[in-house]
Amino acid sequence: MSQPIRIGIAGLGTVGAGTVKLLREHAELLALRCGRPLQVVAASARDRKKDRGVDLAGIRLESDPLALATAPDIDVVVEVIGGSDGVARQVIETAIAGGKHVVTANKALLALHGSTIAAQAEAKGVILGFEAAVAGGIPIIKALREGLVGNRVKRLYGILNGTCNYILTTMRESGRDFADVLADAQKLGYAEADPSFDVDGIDAAHKLALLTAVAYGRPVDFAGVYVEGIRKVGALDIRFAEELDCRIKLLGLARETEHGIEQRVHPCLVPKTAPIASVDGVFNAVAVEGDFVGQTMFEGRGAGAGPTASAVVADLVAVARGHGLPAFVVPAARLASSPGSPIERHRGAYYLRLMVLDRPGVIADVTAALRDEQVSLESMLQHGRARGPDDTVPVVLTTHVTEEAAMRRALQRIAGLAMLREKPILIRIEDL
Structure with a gap:
């Protein structure tokens, strides 16, 4: 068997610890599937004594995540710190500059700087994997980059935020209003103390910008996404939607129009007969319509330690196998400069x-x-x-x-x- 691929994990929060757990529990299976062992050499954590519910024996703990980006005994850095700038960006760009592959779950960072980082990775001949940045355990990036690569994407849309989907589902089932259901979601841990990132549609917009870039081979254009959240949706609207044989879902939608690429995130009335209308609770779903394949739909858990770790490890296996593709399918220099279509059109x-x-x-x-x-x-x-x-x-x-x-x-x-x-x-x- 070949030499192990040596991994450094920047951030031992929910996803980082989940990734260590998966790699350790499935070590033999993964080595068999990718032809070489996947070995966690080091990890960074602010609190090195905290019990994370996972065995860290034999893993070197660093207080500075940048140490992983420059360590000579690490081949690939997994960035799960989060944040659209700051240390997360420094770790990724330093690792790439040093010839290391990068796997990240950081949708906010890639939505704002993805095109630049992808070009840096391509120039250094390293892989940038970000399956975990969109829809958790749903392998939608690989589906677009590989399984559906022979198609022109006519349209894609999806439920990209589990918090909003949980709130809208509970409003429908209970008849309660937004503020009341949000408070319960916060108590249950489905919503943050400051829920604006989720309920105002920003999280879904980050993910849609990445999906659009992969689907249409264009630079990431987060600024071109029209965004509305779900705060304005009332229990009365949920009831009227039912009367119209519809359900209300927060969707991210992208399509190619005569005016350019349209990107939108907002509440939608969708027919009850549409498959995505029955995707409830914290689940995510993404539908892709290709000119040859027709409509496909992918559904699953969009967050959490297990699903997100599953996506991280899928990218690590691709690195171990040497399956390098341009981050957004098309080489950076050839990404289409097609305009965005404004919401007014x-x-x-x-x-x-x-x-x-x-x-x-x-x-x-x-x-x-x-x-x-x-x-x-x-x-x-x-x-x-x-x-x-x-x-x-x-x-x-x-x-x-x-x-x-x-x-x-x-x-x-x-x-x-x-x-x-x-x-x-x-x-x-x-x-x-």
């Missing part, structure tokens, strides 16, 4: 919820604003008369396909109507 159908005074002429004013922007209505839902002192009733309108810019102009007019009692809620409807 998006064409689709819309769900619009209004809380209005129950008065004659209200609907006429709303439909006039839509008519003047050439927005055609498909349906309207209103149940009964208003009750209570505020005399307010919800009205839901759905539209036919129209351009986003026109819908925004109409919405601006509607928001200024005196009979409105709350800010209008607009959710895009996706035909999946």
Whole structure:
């Protein structure tokens, strides 16, 4: 058997410790599958005495993660520190400059600097693996880079954040509102004390930017992702969606249009018949439509020690086998410079919820604003008369396909109507 591939793990948190555990428990199996042992030589940790629930015997512990990037007895550095800059970026770039392969789970760093880092790795002839950066244990990067490489990707979309999916699922099942379910998710450990990274869509946008780059062979363009989170989605919207035979999901979507590559992250109404509508709880799913293969869908756990460690080790096996590919499929110098398509050019159908005074002429004013922007209505839902002192009733309108810019102009007019009692809620409807 060949010489072992020597590994340094920068960060012994949940993912780092999970990676050590997997490598030790499956050592013989992995050596058989990749033709050489995978040996953890060293790791870095801020607290070197902490019990991480994994055997660290024989592993050299460093307090400075940069020591792994320059150590002569390490062939590949696994970066699981996190953060879009700072020490994580220093570790990766120093390791690459020293001729070491890099495996990372750091979607934030790659979303902002991925194209630059990929070019550095290519110039040094080393592998940059980031399967663990998107959708946890789902092998979606390898699927795009290898299994589906013969296809032109027509569209991809997915549930890319388990926290948001858990919250929306629980809202539907319990009838409770966002704030109440978020508080429970925080108690259960599904949401951070500061949940903004997840619930405002930033985490999903990082992942979508990477998927788009791999699928379309273009530089990572996080700035080009339109982002909305789920804070505005209420229990009332969940109920109306059910009445429309739909479910509300936070999706990341990318497709090639006549105006360029469209990248969007926002809540969507999706038909209950769509496979992704039944992906619930903390699970992730990614659908890819290829011109030859048709639609494929990948589903699984998007976070956690086990699933993410599984993805890290998949990249380590690729390194051990010498299976090096350009990070974004196409060589760095040939990445397409195709423009991004702004959200205003998006064409689709819309769900619009209004809380209005129950008065004659209200609907006429709303439909006039839509008519003047050439927005055609498909349906309207209103149940009964208003009750209570505020005399307010919800009205839901759905539209036919129209351009986003026109819908925004109409919405601006509607928001200024005196009979409105709350800010209008607009959710895009996706035909999946």
